[in-house]
Amino acid sequence: xxxxxxxxKDVAERAGVSLTTxxxxxxxxxxxxxKTKSRIYATMQQMNYHPNSVARSLSGKKxxxxxxxxxxxxxxxxxxxxxxxxLELFNREYKVIIANSxxxxxxxxxxxxxxxxxxxxxLITASHNTIIDDYHELTLPVVSLDRYFGPxxxxxxxxxxxxxxxxxxxxxxGGARRLLVFSGEINDTNPTMDRTNGFIDIxxxxxxxxxxxxxxxxxxxxxxxxxxxxxxxxxxxDGIMATDDTTALLVLEELRIMxxxxxxxxxxIGYDGSDFVLQSxxxxxxxxxxxxxxxxxxVDTLIKKIEQPDILQERQYTFPITLHRxxxxx
Amino acid sequence: xxxxxxxxKDVAERAGVSLTTxxxxxxxxxxxxxKTKSRIYATMQQMNYHPNSVARSLSGKKxxxxxxxxxxxxxxxxxxxxxxxxLELFNREYKVIIANSxxxxxxxxxxxxxxxxxxxxxLITASHNTIIDDYHELTLPVVSLDRYFGPxxxxxxxxxxxxxxxxxxxxxxGGARRLLVFSGEINDTNPTMDRTNGFIDIxxxxxxxxxxxxxxxxxxxxxxxxxxxxxxxxxxxDGIMATDDTTALLVLEELRIMxxxxxxxxxxIGYDGSDFVLQSxxxxxxxxxxxxxxxxxxVDTLIKKIEQPDILQERQYTFPITLHRxxxxx
DNA sequence: AAAAACAACGAAAGCGCTTACATTTTTTAA
DNA sequence: TTAAAAAATGTAAGCGCTTTCGTTGTTTTT
Numbered sequence: 001x002x003x004x005x006x007x008x009k010d011v012a013e014r015a016g017v018s019l020t021t022x023x024x025x026x027x028x029x030x031x032x033x034x035k036t037k038s039r040i041y042a043t044m045q046q047m048n049y050h051p052n053s054v055a056r057s058l059s060g061k062k063x064x065x066x067x068x069x070x071x072x073x074x075x076x077x078x079x080x081x082x083x084x085x086x087l088e089l090f091n092r093e094y095k096v097i098i099a100n101s102x103x104x105x106x107x108x109x110x111x112x113x114x115x116x117x118x119x120x121x122x123l124i125t126a127s128h129n130t131i132i133d134d135y136h137e138l139t140l141p142v143v144s145l146d147r148y149f150g151p152x153x154x155x156x157x158x159x160x161x162x163x164x165x166x167x168x169x170x171x172x173x174g175g176a177r178r179l180l181v182f183s184g185e186i187n188d189t190n191p192t193m194d195r196t197n198g199f200i201d202i203x204x205x206x207x208x209x210x211x212x213x214x215x216x217x218x219x220x221x222x223x224x225x226x227x228x229x230x231x232x233x234x235x236x237x238d239g240i241m242a243t244d245d246t247t248a249l250l251v252l253e254e255l256r257i258m259x260x261x262x263x264x265x266x267x268x269i270g271y272d273g274s275d276f277v278l279q280s281x282x283x284x285x286x287x288x289x290x291x292x293x294x295x296x297x298x299v300d301t302l303i304k305k306i307e308q309p310d311i312l313q314e315r316q317y318t319f320p321i322t323l324h325r326x327x328x329x330x
Numbered sequence: 331x332x333x334x335x336x337x338x339k340d341v342a343e344r345a346g347v348s349l350t351t352x353x354x355x356x357x358x359x360x361x362x363x364x365k366t367k368s369r370i371y372a373t374m375q376q377m378n379y380h381p382n383s384v385a386r387s388l389s390g391k392k393x394x395x396x397x398x399x400x401x402x403x404x405x406x407x408x409x410x411x412x413x414x415x416x417l418e419l420f421n422r423e424y425k426v427i428i429a430n431s432x433x434x435x436x437x438x439x440x441x442x443x444x445x446x447x448x449x450x451x452x453l454i455t456a457s458h459n460t461i462i463d464d465y466h467e468l469t470l471p472v473v474s475l476d477r478y479f480g481p482x483x484x485x486x487x488x489x490x491x492x493x494x495x496x497x498x499x500x501x502x503x504g505g506a507r508r509l510l511v512f513s514g515e516i517n518d519t520n521p522t523m524d525r526t527n528g529f530i531d532i533x534x535x536x537x538x539x540x541x542x543x544x545x546x547x548x549x550x551x552x553x554x555x556x557x558x559x560x561x562x563x564x565x566x567x568d569g570i571m572a573t574d575d576t577t578a579l580l581v582l583e584e585l586r587i588m589x590x591x592x593x594x595x596x597x598x599i600g601y602d603g604s605d606f607v608l609q610s611x612x613x614x615x616x617x618x619x620x621x622x623x624x625x626x627x628x629v630d631t632l633i634k635k636i637e638q639p640d641i642l643q644e645r646q647y648t649f650p651i652t653l654h655r656x657x658x659x660x
Numbered sequence: 661a662a663a664a665a666c667a668a669c670g671a672a673a674g675c676g677c678t679t680a681c682a683t684t685t686t687t688t689a690a
Numbered sequence: 691t692t693a694a695a696a697a698a699t700g701t702a703a704g705c706g707c708t709t710t711c712g713t714t715g716t717t718t719t720t
Contacts, residue, residue, distance in 0.1 A: 382676055
């Protein structure tokens with residue numbers, strides 16, 4: 001009768017060596033002869049042996065596991081970021097445990113504790129709850145997207161302020177005078193604040209003060225749509241920025257229903273520029289974040305912190321944004 | 331100087347009990363007094379102790395880790411499926427390791443081996459490579475979305491054949507006579523085959539034979555767009571089904587560029603009906619898969635296999651699809 | 661030819677837990 | 691009141707690895 005899974009000892013016995021030797025061969029560490037090496041490989045193959053990385057981690061101290069904390073996975077920006085992070089980590093032989101905070105500080109907290117218990121080697125956080133204290137207590141390597149946690153945790157972001165500025169400039173250059181912003185929750189852990197501030201900055205330079213409507217993060221889609229409709233009716237804007245593309249798409253949708261012409265009656269610009277949105281809705285003008293660069297830098301920085309903890313690194317990486325001009329702006 | 335992380339023993343010493351007692355309290359197993367319980371809790375709190383689940387898994391045999399194998403994470407259907415799977419698993423105190431196969435059998439294979447090494451308690455697979463053998467060798471609990479692996483691995487799916495039928499019926503009822511299908515790769519591990527077959531089935535009953543254009547899974551977006559344009563020019567269809575929404579959106583995009591009116595000149599129907607697409611592009615008619623039901627059933631079935639391996643379960647769960655009627659069909 | 665260095669391997673401790681099996685103390689039953 | 695049952699805690703063996711020391715040959719050096 002086969003065992004469910006074999007151990008080092010089983011392999012060792014079958015190959016007629018000690019388990020130390022097998023371990024050495026597997027880890028390519030220390031001395032062993034070519035002959036025993038191939039014999040051991042053959043035996044492992046034959047037994048379909050898979051080293052137990054739980055045991056390995058327990059003695060070796062590394063799990064090769066990275067926790068990735070996101071707000072959610074359905075937003076295309078997050079989805080693509082996650083995919084690219086996963087790819088980068090896979091290439092470095094790390095695995096990822098996902099943790100959706102669902103905009104719920106409690107859940108984020110629970111996950112931080114869980115991930116710590118699971119001995120992840122590091123953490124990438126791209127959520128935006130205001131629970132910075134929990135991160136400060138962590139002793140393991142962390143890198144953050146957008147959210148600033150103090151000098152010990154590197155922050156990787158794209159230039160949100162400048163993105164907001166660019167968006168405003170585009171709308172104003174296109175002739176907009178009544179500006180409206182649909183923004184995510186505004187607090188200093190949330191990059192949408194910088195975007196909105198950048199937008200306000202340029203608006204003011206043109207003697208305009210945009211109306212800012214915050215979208216509650218726990219709002220349902222229908223509620224969002226209602227808010228959008230209501231605000232458009234009330235403000236009669238001719239230029240709208242949404243601080244993320246999914247909201248921008250909802251805006252376009254509502255404008256269509258209201259029979260307002262884009263960009264003739266109202267210009268619209270979004271934010272994020274995920275590949276999916278760029279490809280499927282090229283009409284939407286949007287501020288494009290360099291998702292691949294962000295993912296790569298998050299991973300590079302984290303892995304360096306893990307594997308070479310003594311090397312000093314930048315505390316902050318800010319990537320420039322780009323603009324995608326679609327037909328939704330002039 | 332603080333240690334980086336405390337162990338059971340540290341807690342035990344500090345609380346003045348044996349480490350067995352602490353273990354019992356943590357696991358709420360066996361006898362212990364209310365008094366020591368609260369003392370131990372207090373100590374743990376105070377030390378910010380997190381049980382090492384690696385050690386726990388090594389002795390306890392369970393990791394509470396589930397591997398989720400997906401093709402990718404950027405497709406909204408996958409992204410939402412993943413999100414819902416994660417939610418269900420979190421509620422049952424399981425964590426998820428994601429594994430993007432990237433349409434690459436080699437990577438999928440590597441991940442299967444990796445996940446096995448990591449002692450995951452079970453596997454959910456929603457990828458569509460034709461590497462069924464690797465799964466057969468697995469001794470751990472597996473459930474599959476769509477792909478059939480034989481009687482030992484439950485298959486959860488929505489009714490792909492019927493979805494294809496419905497799509498055809500809608501187009502034909504709307505007056506379409508020259509039918510075109512943009513399909514994913516066609517092989518028996520891929521649900522798009524059933525969708526296409528359902529479509530063909532109804533078409534034939536109306537004495538039509540649709541043209542089927544396969545989209546290679548490794549094609550770039552530009553190549554896809556080119557294929558779409560080319561095929562539309564060649565076939566001059568008046569009814570198009572795409573076996574996934576992302577392709578359907580590209581079709582809409584190309585039709586717009588070609589100045590063909592939807593649905594007047596060409597009707598279009600997609601497949602998947604993720605919330606994101608339903609909300610942001612309600613114009614697109616599409617076959618809606620019950621993503622939540624699929625996720626919940628995948629998780630329920632898997633967890634039951636893990637925790638109550640002796641209970642017999644259905645080998646197959648098929649959920650009905652629904653139709654979302656947008657403005658892209660008559 | 662002896663000393664030093666290297667190569668190939670093994671024994672055993674230990675990573676931080678769980679758990680079967682004591683052992684001691686308290687409660688309950690008769 | 692005393693034996694039996696229940697409650698509270700402890701001891702120690704492992705879980706499957708890595709790793710530090712050995713030990714024993716085999717080369718190399720001079």
